[in-house]
Amino acid sequence: MKTYAIVGLGHRAQMYLGALLGAHRGDGVLVGLCDSNPGRLAYAAAVAREGGVAPACYGAEDFDVMLAATRPDRVIVTVPDYLHAPYIVRAMQAGCDVITEKPLTVDPAGAAAILAAQRASGRSLIVGFNYRYSPVRTLFKQVLMSGIIGHVRNATFEWLLDTNHGADYFRRWHRGKAHSGGLFVHKATHHFDLLNWWLGTVPQRVTALGRRVFYRPEMGDALGLQDRGVRCTGCPAFARCGFRLDVAGSAHLTALYAEAEGHDGYWRDACVFSAEIDIEDSMNALIEYANGVVANYALTAYNPCEGYRVVFDGTRGRAELRNVERRAVNPDGSLILPVPPEEDVIVVQPQFGRQYVLKLPEATGLHGGGDAVMLARLFGPASNDEYGHVADERAGAWSAMVGMAANASLLSGAAVELAGLVGDVPQPDYAPGPFGPDAVWQVFDASRYPFLQGATVL
Ligand SMILES: NC(=O)c1ccc[n+]([C@@H]2O[C@H](COP(=O)([O-])OP(=O)(O)OC[C@H]3O[C@@H](n4cnc5c(N)ncnc54)[C@H](O)[C@@H]3O)[C@@H](O)[C@H]2O)c1
Structure with a gap:
């Protein structure tokens, strides 16, 4: 052991x-x-x-x-x-x-x-x-590995963080770029890793735009919170603020943070409208990959709802994954309880074919069911990692490098090459699947793809 x-x-x-x-x-x-x-x-x-x-x-x-x-x-x-x-x-x-x-x-x-x-x-x-380990995202990987949509040429990936989750990155250490790399590194590393892993390749060049349009003092004022304090605890505007964090109302947050803050002054609930924040809440990136794919990525952190949409356009079809993690949050900023299950839809459309809405696997728990599967892989007995779930330092670097390049692009206004950013980083094992450049193109035959079993055909 x-x-x-x-x-x-x-x-x-x-x-x-x-x-x-x-x-x-x-x-x-x-x-x-x-x-x-x-x-x-x-x-x-x-x-x-x-x-x-x-x-x-x-x-x-x-x-x-x-x-x-x-x-x-x-x-x-x-x-x-x-x-x-x-x-x-x-x-x-x-x-x-x-x-x-x-x-x-x-x-x-x-x-x-x-x-x-x-x-x-x-x-x-x-x-x-x-995020890689969730059953639904793994099924999406299976779809791409099968070659059903041919060679992917374009990707569109939009990620929405709601005002409960998104606001949380503006309350503590994440809000300083030196501490988190901003959301291009801290949060989007998940998304860039998913793109690399789904596509089975590494990125080459990144062009980015990013702004902080919402978590600003002006927005706090515009929301009628001019009398706000520097943190939620003791804030005069607490009862009127939809972005408040009620640390005292949570035994867990109190034990973990409030009762420990005397030691180091770490506030869990600093005001999300502070002037000192220096990360973006609205970001876009164009990512060019070694295999010719171009991905169009967007992240916003102040949405009324939370979820994402990713689309891959291939030479033989199109695959789309839509997720609603939460449709809404309460007016006081808290989660609607009980938290409803996440909603996912995968649509696969072969060229000249109908749209297949896939039957999805069961997923329970946090991060689309990914946490429990990951823990079993990390701590449990070794078994065949057929989808290449386990990420090592190479995958960690290739994903973080996209965010680092995006940050550099924000500063320079130019496209940034990943080569040379960190030195020689070998390509990770992304399990691209049996489908490669030499795959045989054949007439579409649904019976060849096990994941189409039980699908609804539109
Ligand atoms: N994969 C996910 O879904 C996910 C979710 C949340 C957080 N994270 C990651 O987990 C990490 C921790 O995030 P968190 O939300 O738990 O933060 P946190 O602030 O709650 O916890 C960080 C801990 O590190 C301690 N710490 C700070 N400086 C230290 C030092 N010099 N030496 C030793 N300990 C020190 C703090 O006292 C605190 O207990 C981050 O890297 C974050 O990106 C990942």
Whole structure:
């Protein structure tokens, strides 16, 4: 059984903690916990004790001491994005394998350091691209791998974040570009990774536009919130603000953040209309791929609803995936409870054929059901990874590099080449499938494609 240590014990770490104490307690043993905040360290230690485990606890200054004393097989990195690189590098130098949260890192120097440390140590690095693992997105990958729509030539990918989820990136460390790389890196790394993985290739050139059009002081004023404070806690405009976060109303947020803020001054609920925010909330990118595909990508973070739409236009047809994660949020900014299940539709249309609306697999849990499948893959017994779900440092770098190039394009106004941004990054194993340049084109025959079984034909 593998031994694990976790560094960074905030929101995301709870998922890994829960897995090692719950569904995967027979697959791994938690031996060490590390965080710069003694409050969150104590909270995680208490959760572990309740789960019957007593890992050794260390402050950030004793991370290396933790590695030497507890000798974990794997280190799980769940610190803020700008701190991934130093922790990943130190863990691999100490001989540990690493599971890191996305994005791999926020800048080219961090990516180069991680790739060099991986090469020198030979350790394994897995990036937690949970979106890949969802059953519906995996089915979409199957569609593309089958070659049913021929060679993909164009892609359109639109992602909407609603005012509950999207606003959250403007409350804390994500809102500083130096800490998160902005949403082009922090959030879009998921989407750029999906594009790379679905297309089975790597990007070459990026041209981007980005603005902050909504989370601005002027918008707070326009919404009648002129008397707002610097954070939701104690804000005079709290009751009137649809963007408030009620930390006191959540026992979890109170324990994880409010009760720990005396140690480091980390506010979970800074005002989303602060002048100091320097990331974009509205972004567009044109991405050119090595295999000739051009993708048109858009992300907005202030929508009334949440979801996405991705379309691939191929030489033999078209495939579209539409998702509604949430249709609306409450006027006070909270989620409508109980949260309804996500709605997905996949439409595949072969050239000169009818539209097939696919029968979809069951998916439960967060991120389209991706979290649970990813945890089973990370912690459970090894099995054949036929769709190439597991992402390593190369996939982490290629996806983060799109965001880094987009950020560079925002500054220069020009297209940015990915080659040379980080050095030589080999192409990842994206499992492009049996369909390749030499695939035999044949007359469309629905019986050749198992995913069309049970489809509705329009
Ligand atoms: N894949 C996903 O769907 C998903 C979802 C949420 C977050 N994430 C990722 O997880 C990571 C953590 O995000 P979060 O929302 O949990 O943030 P968070 O702020 O809730 O937690 C970060 C933790 O790191 C600790 N920390 C800060 N500086 C540190 C240091 N120098 N040394 C040790 N610990 C330090 C903080 O005290 C805090 O406990 C990020 O990289 C984020 O991108 C991924």
